[in-house]
Amino acid sequence: MEKQVNDKRVCVITFFIISLCWAPWLIAFYPGSVYWDMTYQLEQYYGYLALQFHPPFSTLIAGKCVDLGKLLFGFDNRGIFIYTMLQFFVCAAACTASVKELVRMNIPRWVVYVAISFYSAFPFFGATVQCVMKDTVNYGLTLLAYVMILRLYNNISETQSFKKTNVLLFSTFSLLSCLYRKEMIYVFLLVLVALGIYAYIKSSKIRTLLILIPVLVLVLLSGTITNKTIARGYFGQEFFAGSSEGLSIPLQFVARVAKYHDDTLSEEEKMIIGECFPFGYEGVSQSYNPYLSDPIKNSFNNTKAKENGFWELYWKLLKKNPFVFLESICAGGYGYFSIVPNVPTTVDDAPTNGLPGGRIPSLYINIGVAGEYGNLNISFHDSTSEFRNFLGNYILAFQLPYNLLYSFGFYTWVVILLVCMVMRKSNIFAVIPFIPIILLIAVCVMSPVNDYGRYYMGIIFAIPLLAGYSLELLINK
Incomplete structure (x- = not known):
């Protein structure tokens, strides 16, 4: 059951705290740590490589940001920073929405404070928002979609119908997420099916399901037709996703x-x-x-x-x-699944401080585009090198026995524990808000890389929201 809260006040305070704590990462790593995949996307945008693997929509957005920076300021660094700020805003807004949802829940206030502290102070998040790659924007978009999934589930539980505003917002965030990562199509598709079954059982009315049909069609078409349309219409190429990507x-x-x-x-x-x-x-x-x-x-x-x-x-x-x-x-x-971090690191030059490289977002910059093609000139500022080293060492402050907070397996077992608790206290449909996270864990296991932060980080973004939801069910039952 939702509590009456001052939504505007909660949002302003939370967004300010998160932004203040993330700002040092933006300053130290200005214009942003350009991840390898992003350099490939920029090479594709400027015509050095054919479109493949990376969704053309995210390539187009990144390229336009760089173009805008060059147009307004004449520097490639400024263009990269514009894209970094886009990531920053989307992720900060998503974390704020997650906290606002926690405030509405019937849970102790200290849980909200812990969530704000987790988002603000834990290095995973500050390091992530300055890491320039398509996944970072998608972390925020998927978290916003998770918030809407939780609201849609609560709509059915409390009123046996869907609020049209929540459906519209879910459609928007899920569509954008699918445009950034095509595998999200299957995640949201299964969520919609589960919500549809739950809605029909609760209301026994076919018309309750009709509102989900346009959303279902939108999700199904988003990642394929839209990206292919962008590839042909803007880039004049066929988009090649790679026939072995899922093998x-x-x-x-x-x-x-x-x-x-x-x-x-x-x-x-x-x-x-x-x-x-x-x-x-x-x-x-x-x-x-x-x-x-x-x-x-x-x-x-x-x-x-x-x-x-x-x-x-x-x-x-x-x-x-x-x-x-x-x-x-x-x-x-x-x-x-393993809590003990013992997967060998393969990350080049990243200040991981002894932790497996894949567990920490990229804290280095790749200038392969400038070095190989001479098209972009991207670099860190020498004046902030000590600040970057300080933040690299700041990561050590959060080390627990076995680097628990840096262990993806720890979060996986937290999710498993929460699911078991929810099923024990409620019914099988109460697991619906967990479906995206369960599926993303499965995607990680089937992915090309073991123990890899870029694939797993979206799950960590959702942990406070799912923990609050589970705690509310336990308290109310």
């Missing part, structure tokens, strides 16, 4: 069989596997990295695989080696 699990399994169970494969099977990679069969076992699928995935020729029987061989190997399959999944995703 990390099967390809890592085959590579693991080739590396550790070579004696179980016939010469014909080895030939089939080798034909699908430019480096041949021997290169498959040599390139296999249990924590990272990119060396295998990015070299895979799926067209050839469909022609030479690779996938038939895959199913045959799966039936013969089911435990190897499980081993490959565990090797590629255990960092999202």
Whole structure:
């Protein structure tokens, strides 16, 4: 049940506190730590590379921000900073919306204070908002969508209908999120189905469901048609998403069989596997990295695989080696469940202070665009180098035994615990607000990289909101 609160006062105070605490990161790392993927997107925007992998919508937004900075100020740094401020505003607004939702809940006030402190002072968030990449904006958009999902769930629970304002806001945030990350289509699709079933059971009225149909269509079409339209209409290219992007699990399994169970494969099977990679069969076992699928995935020729029987061989190997399959999944995703941080780091030059590099947002700048193509001139200011070192060391202040707060597995087990508590105290439909987070954890496990902050950070953004929701259910029951 919602409490009556002064929404404007809560929003202003929360936004001010969060902005004040995040500002040092923006100053120290001005114009922003440009992540590798963002340099590829800018290369695509300026025509040095063909459009692929990265959604054209996010590429267009980033490129326009850089263009605006160059137009107004004549400096590439200013353009990058404009995009950094976009990230800053979206994420700060999302965290503020999350806190406002907590204030409305029937929970102790100290929980709200802890949430504000978590968003403001914990280095994960300040470091994230200055890291220039498409994911950062999406963290804020998905958190705003989570807030709306929680409101829609409460609408059904309390009034057996949906408020049109909440539906409109959810449609907007989910659409933008899908444009930034195409896998969010499946997340929001399942949430809408669950909300629809719950609404029908509570109201027994078909008309209650009709309001969700346009939203469902919007979500389904957003990440495919819109991005392809932008690619053709603005860039004059076809958007190539990559045929092997979702194949990390099967390809890592085959590579693991080739590396550790070579004696179980016939010469014909080895030939089939080798034909699908430019480096041949021997290169498959040599390139296999249990924590990272990119060396295998990015070299895979799926067209050839469909022609030479690779996938038939895959199913045959799966039936013969089911435990190897499980081993490959565990090797590629255990960092999202393991509390002890022991996944080797592969991050270059990032001041991780002994922590696995993938656990901390990028605190370094990539000037590959300027160095290789001479198109952009992006750099940190030398005058803030000591400040950057200070913030890098500030990360150490939050180390607990086993680096608990920096362990993605810790947050995963928090989510599991909250889900179990909610199901014990309520019913199965009370888990609906957790659906996006559960699915994103599954996406992380199936992703190309183990224990990787860029994939997991969106889950951490939602933890205070889900904790407050669960606590309210426990108190009211």
